[in-house]
Amino acid sequence: xxxxxxxxxxxxxxxxxxxxxxxxxxxxxxxxxxxxxxxxxxxxxxxxxxxxxxxxxxxxxxxxxxxxxxxxxxxxxxxxxxxxxxxxxxxxxxxxxxxxxxxxxxxxxxxxxxxxxxxxxxxxxxxxxxxxxxxxxxxxxxxxxxxxxxxxxxxxxxxxxxxxxxxxxxxxxxxx
Amino acid sequence: xxxxxxxxxxxxxxxxxxxxxxxxxxxxxxxxxxxxxxxxxxxxxxxxxxxxxxxxxxxxxxxxxxxxxxxxxxxxxxxxxxxxxxxxxxxxxxxxxxxxxxxxxxxxxxxxxxxxxxxxxxxxxxxxxxxxxxxxxxxxxxxxxxxxxxxxxxxxxxxxxxxxxxxxxxxxxxxx
Numbered sequence: 601x602x603x604x605x606x607x608x609x610x611x612x613x614x615x616x617x618x619x620x621x622x623x624x625x626x627x628x629x630x631x632x633x634x635x636x637x638x639x640x641x642x643x644x645x646x647x648x649x650x651x652x653x654x655x656x657x658x659x660x661x662x663x664x665x666x667x668x669x670x671x672x673x674x675x676x677x678x679x680x681x682x683x684x685x686x687x688x689x690x691x692x693x694x695x696x697x698x699x700x701x702x703x704x705x706x707x708x709x710x711x712x713x714x715x716x717x718x719x720x721x722x723x724x725x726x727x728x729x730x731x732x733x734x735x736x737x738x739x740x741x742x743x744x745x746x747x748x749x750x751x752x753x754x755x756x757x758x759x760x761x762x763x764x765x766x767x768x769x770x771x772x773x774x775x776x
Numbered sequence: 777x778x779x780x781x782x783x784x785x786x787x788x789x790x791x792x793x794x795x796x797x798x799x800x801x802x803x804x805x806x807x808x809x810x811x812x813x814x815x816x817x818x819x820x821x822x823x824x825x826x827x828x829x830x831x832x833x834x835x836x837x838x839x840x841x842x843x844x845x846x847x848x849x850x851x852x853x854x855x856x857x858x859x860x861x862x863x864x865x866x867x868x869x870x871x872x873x874x875x876x877x878x879x880x881x882x883x884x885x886x887x888x889x890x891x892x893x894x895x896x897x898x899x900x901x902x903x904x905x906x907x908x909x910x911x912x913x914x915x916x917x918x919x920x921x922x923x924x925x926x927x928x929x930x931x932x933x934x935x936x937x938x939x940x941x942x943x944x945x946x947x948x949x950x951x952x
Contacts, residue, residue: 734934
């Protein structure tokens with residue numbers, strides 16, 4: 601793993617999320633799997649929120665304070681309390697935020713050795729910058745998977761007898 | 777559900793799959809979760825293969841023969857025996873195949889009532905055209921989710937202690 605590879609992976613995500621969700625009917629985007637679960641719309645909001653309140657501030661905290669100061673806790677459900685907005689608006693803001701942060705990462709000119717720099721997570725304790733960034737990429741991808749699956753489950757009943765072949769239609773999109 | 781909505785959903789898939797996979801390093805694309813599981817590369821091949829040997833021929837079979845003739849069985853793992861090819865080559869062929877079949881669907885000018893037309897599946901018995909098409913859309917989406925997740929699992933270890941928050945990193949991409 602090196603910083604350029606991470607930056608390159610992060611830069612891809614807004615395009616993928618846009619391809620999956622832009623222009624879909626609102627009732628599809630807003631469909632969830634029941635109480636306590638997230639719709640595709642919610643997940644895109646979660647990604648935008650994580651950008652501003654999780655990945656970037658935690659990266660800065662490690663670089664400025666190491667493990668002397670713990671990260672702020674991350675509110676994973678903040679987006680559920682936002683004023684409703686068009687998906688395109690959220691996608692645009694996510695793309696702009698992601699582009700800015702990738703530019704910031706690249707401007708740091710970090711070496712692979714910098715990935716060992718340490719920070720302090722309020723729940724799981726000491727972590728490295730490399731672990732934070734690997735989690736960032738993996739979090740993007742697992743949430744892309746979550747968006748695709750919750751959209752698929754719109755057709756849970758419409759697939760009729762094929763449902764027996766499609767276990768993903770019987771999962772639920774737990775908040776992760 | 778109506779035929780135009782299905783066609784619109786199907787038309788989106790090549791762009792999403794391309795955004796997720798084009799240009800990724802081969803070792804990432806080819807990474808799988810162990811014996812009997814599929815890499816992202818394998819899943820894209822599976823989508824291309826399904827286009828030519830599953831969805832389109834089964835649609836035609838329903839329209840031409842109703843439930844008088846059973847569908848050919850679908851070989852879900854045919855792509856594992858293909859000659860290796862660049863991901864861009866597979867993506868281009870998938871996009872071309874999908875564009876052609878969406879055009880064919882639209883040219884049929886089917887009404888919502890046509891979605892009740894019947895066909896015969898060799899394992900699960902009688903099905904409708906609407907069920908076939910809903911399965912097609914859901915199958916695209918669950919496999920997009922599968923691609924995103926198997927890519928995420930490249931970082932299964934690199935995320936360090938965050939792994940406890942990311943159950944998707946401990947699933948495996950079973951052939952579905």
